[in-house]
Amino acid sequence: MPSLILKKGREKSLLRRHPWIFSGGVQKVEGSPKMGETVDVLGAGGEWLAYAAYSPESQIQGRVWSFERETPIDAGFFRARLKTCLEARQTQGLDIPQGACRLVAAESDGLPGVVVDRYGDWLSGQFMSAGAERHKGDIAAALMELTGCRGFWDRSDSEMRTKEGLMPHAGLLLGDEPPELVEIDEVPGRFLVDIRGGHKTGYYLDQRDNRRAVAAHCKGQDVLNCFSYTGGFGVMALLGGAASCTNIDVSAPALALARRNVELNGLGQENVEYQNADVFEALRVYRDEQRRFGVIVLDPPKFVESRQQLQQACRGYKDINLSAFKILRPGGLLFTYSCSGLMSDDLFQKVVAGAALDSGRDARIVRRFTQAPDHPIALHFPEGSYLKGLLVQVM
Numbered sequence: 001m002p003s004l005i006l007k008k009g010r011e012k013s014l015l016r017r018h019p020w021i022f023s024g025g026v027q028k029v030e031g032s033p034k035m036g037e038t039v040d041v042l043g044a045g046g047e048w049l050a051y052a053a054y055s056p057e058s059q060i061q062g063r064v065w066s067f068e069r070e071t072p073i074d075a076g077f078f079r080a081r082l083k084t085c086l087e088a089r090q091t092q093g094l095d096i097p098q099g100a101c102r103l104v105a106a107e108s109d110g111l112p113g114v115v116v117d118r119y120g121d122w123l124s125g126q127f128m129s130a131g132a133e134r135h136k137g138d139i140a141a142a143l144m145e146l147t148g149c150r151g152f153w154d155r156s157d158s159e160m161r162t163k164e165g166l167m168p169h170a171g172l173l174l175g176d177e178p179p180e181l182v183e184i185d186e187v188p189g190r191f192l193v194d195i196r197g198g199h200k201t202g203y204y205l206d207q208r209d210n211r212r213a214v215a216a217h218c219k220g221q222d223v224l225n226c227f228s229y230t231g232g233f234g235v236m237a238l239l240g241g242a243a244s245c246t247n248i249d250v251s252a253p254a255l256a257l258a259r260r261n262v263e264l265n266g267l268g269q270e271n272v273e274y275q276n277a278d279v280f281e282a283l284r285v286y287r288d289e290q291r292r293f294g295v296i297v298l299d300p301p302k303f304v305e306s307r308q309q310l311q312q313a314c315r316g317y318k319d320i321n322l323s324a325f326k327i328l329r330p331g332g333l334l335f336t337y338s339c340s341g342l343m344s345d346d347l348f349q350k351v352v353a354g355a356a357l358d359s360g361r362d363a364r365i366v367r368r369f370t371q372a373p374d375h376p377i378a379l380h381f382p383e384g385s386y387l388k389g390l391l392v393q394v395m
Contacts, residue, residue, distance in 0.1 A: 001040050002031030004052065004062050008044040014064070017380035019107050021052060021062035029054075035165060036134030038065065038073040053112065053131020057165030063112035063129055078111075078135060079142040085109045086146055094374045097121070100184040100193070102205050102374040103143065108384035109376065113164075114139060117201040119193050122178040123152040124201035130164045140174045151175030155201050170196070181257075183264070186211070189235045191261050199229065206339070206371040206387050207232065207299065213369065213391070214297060214335055215240030221294035224248070224286075224327075226279045226320070231258025233297045233335075238267045242295070246273040248282050280316075283323035296324045297335045304340040313340060314351050321355035325363070325394060334392040337369065341386035348388050356392070367391040 006014075010025035021041060033039050033054040041050040041062060051073050052062035065073050085104050089095040095103065095118065104116040104125070113129025116139075123143055127136045133156070140152045157170040181192040186208060195202040211232050219241035225234040228247035235258075237245050247258050255274045262272055275282060279300070298320055304313035317338060324334050338348050349365070356363040369389030371377075377384040 002033035003040040011043040014049045019064035023061040036130035055130040075138040078138045098185045107381045108378040119182045121150045124195045127156045206375045208372045210369045211236040218242040223295045224293040225297045227300045231261045244271040248275045252276045287326045292329045295333045299337045317351045318355045325359035325361045328394045337389035362395040
């Protein structure tokens with residue numbers, strides 16, 4: 001088998017079970033491995049460390065499949081690991097057929113680059129690394145068998161794949177084609193999900209518990225749902241008794257689906273507003289109009305893809321939080337989130353605190369949020385923690 005031989009001292013992270021091997025830590029490549037092929041990973045002294053998928057065009061040149069030498073990386077390996085993923089969700093009561101659940105959370109589930117979500121009878125997955133792409137047939141087949149789902153739709157259409165030397169791709173992988181929209185039950189709400197063309201795999205399952213938390217604080221409140229996408233937070237706010245809800249998103253199709261989700265839940269449209277606009281600009285308009293809200297939700301897309309963008313991202317987060325603070329009523333609540341993994345919890349709190357200071361508002365943190373439990377964080381892979389949120393009350 002071809003091998004990656006590490007530079008002296010670069011085996012330390014692997015001994016701590018971290019699954020990434022950066023190109024700068026590789027002394028040489030022995031043999032001629034193909035993209036995504038499994039290779040032995042050896043220390044500078046020749047000691048065996050792991051099996052990894054080879055990715056010659058990525059900064060992460062190897063992603064570890066297994067630290068057990070007796071475990072061959074074949075179809076049986078993937079089926080066994082996927083079975084473990086499913087059992088973990090079932091033990092927690094997360095994988096119910098009529099609902100939605102992240103079944104595979106990439107490195108945190110021991111399957112680097114593999115993300116698979118279940119929406120009712122349909123699977124939607126992303127294969128974001130060279131190794132994941134090479135083995136996606138075995139992975140899809142095993143999941144179809146283990147779940148009994150009707151079809152598997154490949155949503156590997158992210159530009160992030162180009163970092164692995166892979167072209168973006170989407171389409172049917174196995175089974176039947178999914179319908180245009182799939183209905184899921186996210187108690188107490190129901191939602192329509194666009195598996196084929198929606199964001200990521202179709203929906204943001206990582207915010208499931210946080211949507212319920214918002215609902216618990218909205219009774220009688222005027223709610224502003226920013227970056228609303230298909231209205232998840234808005235629907236839950238209305239189900240929680242909100243007096244009104246304004247959804248803002250730059251995507252007209254997303255807002256159209258948000259309207260359908262409101263109707264699906266038997267909620268009237270008379271107290272719901274849909275604004276197709278840039279959130280940054282809309283917040284400034286509300287500030288100038290002196291419009292006020294009791295609850296504001298800020299759930300922006302990922303602002304930072306690299307450390308070079310971190311300072312710019314901080315300015316973006318501060319901008320929207322500053323505007324939100326200025327239009328909250330006294331005693332109002334701000335639910336503010338960041339899904340940027342490079343934005344640490346401490347830095348995010350500092351940005352929000354700076355926004356409150358510049359707005360002239362006193363505020364306090366009432367609660368902290370993270371990703372839903374079907375998005376686990378492996379102890380040896382802290383990068384798996386990416387979603388952070390704060391519930392802030394202005395005084």
